[in-house]
Amino acid sequence: MRAFFLTRLLFIHSLRVCAHGGIWNYSIAGIWQPGFFPYYPAEHQSSIQRHWADFRPIYDVSSPYLVCNNPGSGAEKYANVSPGGEIKAYYPGWPHDVGAIIVWMTYCGSQPDACFSFDGSGKNWFKIQEVGLENGTIRNGQWALKDLLASNYTWTTTIPTSLHSGAYLIRHEIIAIHVPFSPEFYPECAHLYVSGSGWERPGEEYLAAIPGVWKANDPSLNLTIYQEPTASKTEWLIPGPPVWRGSIV
Numbered sequence: 220m221r222a223f224f225l226t227r228l229l230f231i232h233s234l235r236v237c238a239h240g241g242i243w244n245y246s247i248a249g250i251w252q253p254g255f256f257p258y259y260p261a262e263h264q265s266s267i268q269r270h271w272a273d274f275r276p277i278y279d280v281s282s283p284y285l286v287c288n289n290p291g292s293g294a295e296k297y298a299n300v301s302p303g304g305e306i307k308a309y310y311p312g313w314p315h316d317v318g319a320i321i322v323w324m325t326y327c328g329s330q331p332d333a334c335f336s337f338d339g340s341g342k343n344w345f346k347i348q349e350v351g352l353e354n355g356t357i358r359n360g361q362w363a364l365k366d367l368l369a370s371n372y373t374w375t376t377t378i379p380t381s382l383h384s385g386a387y388l389i390r391h392e393i394i395a396i397h398v399p400f401s402p403e404f405y406p407e408c409a410h411l412y413v414s415g416s417g418w419e420r421p422g423e424e425y426l427a428a429i430p431g432v433w434k435a436n437d438p439s440l441n442l443t444i445y446q447e448p449t450a451s452k453t454e455w456l457i458p459g460p461p462v463w464r465g466s467i468v
C-alpha cells in the first residue's frame with residue numbers, strides 16, 4: 220500500500236515537474252492541421268508544423284532552439300490563411316497555469332513555399348498577440364495559461380487584417396514561470412501562406428531577433444512567484460516589443 224502511494228506521488232510529481240507540452244494540432248481558417256508529433260518517427264509525418272524533439276522547455280535565452288524548438292527543422296507543408304483569418308492551436312494536456320502566451324510571425328518570402336528554406340534568423344520577428352497577467356496577483360491571478368486550460372487547451376489568434384501577403388512562420392511561445400528563477404520557454408512554429416491584398420508590414424520598433432529578445436536578468440523572467448514582494452504584485456510586464464496590429468483593428 221505504501222509503495223503504491225509512493226509510486227503515485229512520484230508519478231504526480233513527475234507530471235508537474237517533468238511532463239510539459241506543446242502544440243499538437245492547429246485549426247487554420249477552419250481547416251484542421253495535424254502537427255508534427257515529437258514521439259513518432261519523423262519519416263512518416265507530413266505537417267505544417269516544424270519538427271520538435273520532445274515536450275521539454277528551453278531554458279537558455281540564447282539557445283538556437285528558441286527559434287522553433289529542437290531541432291526546428293522544416294515542415295513539409297504550409298497552410299493558407301487570409302488576413303483576418305483565425306488560427307487555433309491545441310495544447311492537449313498542458314500542465315502549467317502561471318505564465319504568458321505570445322504569438323509571433325516572421326516573413327519568409329513572397330513564394331508560398333518560402334518558409335521551407337528559411338531558418339528564422341534576423342531581427343524580423345514581430346508579435347501579433349500577447350497575453351500575460353490579466354488581473355489579480357502574480358501568485359494567484361488570471362494568467363494566459365489559465366485561459367488556455369479553461370478553453371479546453373485551445374489558443375485562438377487572428378492574423379492582422381492589413382498584413383502583406385507572403386509566406387510566414389507563425390511561432391507560438393509559452394513562457395511558464397512557476398519554477399523560481401527558471402523561466403521555461405515553449406516555442407513551436409508552423410508554415411503559413413498569407414494571401415489577399417494586405418499592404419502593411421511592421422516597422423522597425425516592432426521587430427526583434429530570436430534568440431536575443433529575452434534577457435536572463437529581465438525582472439519579468441528572473442523571479443519567484445512564491446515570495447514577496449513579487450507574489451502580490453498585480454502587474455507583470457510582458458517583455459519584448461509591442462504587439463503589431465496594423466492600421467485596421
Ligand SMILES: [Cu+2]
Binds near residue numbers: 235236237240276314
Ligand atoms: Cu513543464
